[in-house]
Amino acid sequence: MASHNESIIREPLITGKDITYAKITEDILSPVENKPNKAWWIGFTVASLGALLWVFAVSYTFWYGIGAWGLNKTVGWAWDITGFVWWVGIGHAGTLISAVLLLFRQNWRNSINRSAEAMTIFAVICAATYIVAHMGRPWLAYFSLPLPNQYGSLWVNFNSPLVWDVFAISTYFSVSLVFWYTGLLPDIATIRDRAKGLRRRIYSIMSFGWSGSVKTWQRFETVSLILAGISTPLVLSVHTIVSMDFATSLEPGWHTTIFPPYFVAGAIFSGFAMVQTLLLVTRKVLGLENYITMFHIESMNKIILLTGSIVGVAYLTEFFIAYYSGSEYEQYTFLNRFIGPYWWAGCMMYGCNVLMTQLMWFKKVRTNIPIAWALSIIVNIGMWFERFVIIVVSLHRDYIPSSWAMFYPSWIDVSVFIGSIGVFFTLFLLFIRVLPSIAMAEVKLLLKSASEQAKKKLIDEGHVEESQAEFYKESLTKFDSVEIADYEKV
């Protein structure tokens, strides 16, 4: 049958009373079908000013060359690659939510996967802009592809992790885009069938003529499952390969076998933090508290805690291996993170990523929205500093003391970074205006089994054991979108 009763002790995934299929559509489409409010315009104005700053800073870089950045002979890789790895890492959570949680049948992904995937795509776009910007002569970008040429043909070196990265990032971006857009088709069709005139025309083209017939849905589900199956190893491979950009070199601080799992955990860590940053605001501003519930928030905080702890273990392992290796260069690199001129960056890295996230062990912290939001931002700051420490602090003092140098970002460096945040938020704000920020079809699937009203009905009808009902009511107290008073009478 289409639906069955879910165990009462599981927390509800949709809260609120009198939720119908039509109400789900109404609630989720209201930002798409109505004029934007003031909060959106303010956000959009600030974000697009940021995006303009990016356009300016990148144009300046192209005009005057990479010399506009703070790089020098010793630190030849700094701000740009830090930003690149940071953004790629942020992207990972979207794929994790949409693919890995689908394979594990975690139904709570249904209401957050769409916006998380959109975030993935925008984050990878931001990451890609750094690659293009740091080339200096971006019109020669095709040199990174194995195209026949007049030098022999001289092919690209497929032994190099940088070439692997070209393939990994482009595959990751395009597969994520396909996954996201295929999932969007039924929801775009919903907008189309409610719209009139030109809007209907536009959404009709975008909907690819989706009809929702049995065969379409059946194939759609097969496609989603297989895309999830291949995206799971893909997302792990992407940050593995990004980490190999560093790990295959001989630089102390980079030449480490732990890098691939360490980077992947860090990527998921920072990605979930960014999802949290965005969704806590989106849920409030768009009034989606019934669909993105406290259960979702707490679950994401648990993942942040888990991955943050994995990152913490990786840090400890690095220190131990540096000590145990007996290599003085390696040992100095790790000491230098605390006693060198960039000690503050090291403190930010270890403090934000390890110490602060350990607060998530407390349920009070995990379910407190302002604190969770602040922590999610702290995690992203920490993860930025992690990349800065790994890249700049390792490079600035390597084997030969005579070549030691400092890296100071130029204002163009800073502008490119702030600008890319502007680009990201501009894209995200446009997304929530024109496309549904929650996968409507997937949330509708949960209505009859995992919603608060379905469970309340079970309790009211006396189908559940008393002790289990008590346990369930107890779990509802943390929800900010549930009227606990309704349960007192029962």
Place this chain on the structure above:
Amino acid sequence: MSSTKYILGLFDDPDEMMNGIDNLQRNSVPIYDVYTPMPIHGIEAKLGIKESRLGYAAFMFGCLGGTIVFSMICYMLVLDWPMNIGGKMHFAVPDFIPITFEWTVLFTAFGMTGTFFFATHLFPGRAPRVMDLRATNDRFVIAIDAKGNIPHDDITNLLKQSGAVEVKHNDRKYVSYE
């Protein structure tokens, strides 16, 4: 002679719609198609729709992608321009694995999704063949070809009995061309 082309049973609950399908089938009324706002498991079995073969297509596309890029790298780095990198062998298989993997995934994704779009006739700009505009919102629609399925009132009654909130007798097959 009525001008009805399709009879639509509109349900507001997926379970009742499943009842409706059973009811119609018990009375030997053939169902043209069912339109739902979300995937409902079990309909395809009732309507006798075979399992999708897209998985096979995906596997073949994956094999194709992996083979193409592995052969390409071997041609470029081993046959066409072997480079001496520290005296290591040119046929450095471990180095070829990441890109081979990436293209396997790339071809699987694009090949399979392309096949899905092709087989289901989905492409940008296709006129949507929609029988009822609420089928993508909150109605679960059973469509019955009116031609040959008479008397129409019996079908209406069957649908009503199963819990249909509305039964439509449409003179046109699709509403979305308007």
